[in-house]
Amino acid sequence: MRVVFMGTPAFAVPSLTALAREHEVALVVTRPDAVRSRGKRLEPSPVKEAALELGLPVLETARMTPEALEALRDAAADIFCVAAYGCILPDAVLTMAPLGCVNVHASLLPRWRGAAPIQRAILAGDEVAGVSIMRIGHGVDTGAYCAQASTPVGEKGADELTRDLAELGGALLARTLPTIAAGSAVWTEQDEALVTHAAKIAKAELWLDPEADAPANARRVRASSDAAPARCQVGGRAVRAVRARAVESGEGAPLPAQGTYAVAGKRVLLGCAAGALELIEVKPDGKRQMGAAAWAAGLRDKQGTWGPLS
Structure with a gap:
């Protein structure tokens, strides 16, 4: 043909x-x-x-x-x-x-x-x-x-x-x-x-938000792209979540409360409306992509607040 x-x-x-x-x-x-x-x-x-x-x-x-x-x-x-x-x-x-x-x-x-x-x-x-x-x-x-x-x-x-x-x-x-x-x-x-x-994805739709539950935030990360990245601020630092997963258990440690984060060993957990989002790969603004644990090593506080970009 x-x-x-x-x-x-x-x-x-x-x-x-x-x-x-x-x-x-x-x-x-x-x-x-x-x-x-x-x-x-x-x-x-x-x-x-x-x-x-x-x-x-x-x-x-x-x-x-x-x-x-x-x-x-x-x-x-x-x-x-x-x-x-x-x-x-x-x-x-x-x-x-x-x-x-x-x-x-x-x-x-x-x-x-x-x-x-x-x-x-x-x-x-x-x-x-x-x-x-x-x-x-x-x-x-x-x-x-x-x-x-x-x-x-x-x-x-x-x-x-x-x-x-x-x-x-x-x-x-x-x-x-x-x-x-x-x-x-x-x-x-x-x-x-x-x-x-x-409809075309607006960038703000993929911003991570502690008002959403963990599975919803994980889906935002999976749906994200360079054109519309899944971003948030953790401890006052803007970062893109490249890979993440929803978790329902702290696996031996309590999950952080909604709107707070915790760095526990090599895990970075963001408390959501239900469950927590574990960051696996991130890209800080102006820097290369890296493992979340390596990035979190540079955070001043191992616990604090997180939220959507302002």
């Missing part, structure tokens, strides 16, 4: 590579080089890097200009496949290919429509997450879907779960395209009564 692929971040790369193995990728469309790290240098998107390694033609564009539309028409694709491209597609694109335009969405629709389905699934304590192959329409992730696959969330953080779902989505996309071409794919309209929305 002749395919145009549109995608930008690392999540989209497994979909591109899976398509390239089993189908003819006529064109790869991705967003232009941008500043993607602290180096302040222009860097290619992960999809562009993967496409060039595969020897595939690449079109870089942030919007569907007349030139971009002409390139899409010239590709003469049977279907357009999208995975986190980051650009709203006009009707001219949605109807250009004979088999239409399908998207790899990182949720089990109709749950978690929107920009941050993976983080929202973690924050909500979902036991499973998944991917859906869906038609692209005018609404945000409102189209019918024809295939889904799931994986347990467990204790996975956002990065690990994103990688798992990316691989799952790529395999599902490549496997599903022949059924779409054959007309045997079964399309399911989304039940509006079951819809939940995955």
Whole structure:
């Protein structure tokens, strides 16, 4: 099958590579080089890097200009496949290919429509997450879907779960395209009564807070990222929690009271509304990532108060 692929971040790369193995990728469309790290240098998107390694033609564009539309028409694709491209597609694109335009969405629709389905699934304590192959329409992730696959969330953080779902989505996309071409794919309209929305994560949502219970704070740590880190202040020092776990027992010592912390041996415990959050890996402001015990060795007091950033 002749395919145009549109995608930008690392999540989209497994979909591109899976398509390239089993189908003819006529064109790869991705967003232009941008500043993607602290180096302040222009860097290619992960999809562009993967496409060039595969020897595939690449079109870089942030919007569907007349030139971009002409390139899409010239590709003469049977279907357009999208995975986190980051650009709203006009009707001219949605109807250009004979088999239409399908998207790899990182949720089990109709749950978690929107920009941050993976983080929202973690924050909500979902036991499973998944991917859906869906038609692209005018609404945000409102189209019918024809295939889904799931994986347990467990204790996975956002990065690990994103990688798992990316691989799952790529395999599902490549496997599903022949059924779409054959007309045997079964399309399911989304039940509006079951819809939940995955709004973009605001940084303050992931700040740790003694008013929340320990499991909720642990989920914030797992859902965090460089763009929205799980931060708090401990003994007056701002710090990012990179890895943490909820504990219900001090394992021989009493848990600290809500809003207080205790350094007990090599353990750093933050008292929550219920239980405590044990910090395992942290990143102090302006410093490298380190074990929580090593960081706590620099605290003036081994007991004190902690809370959200002011």
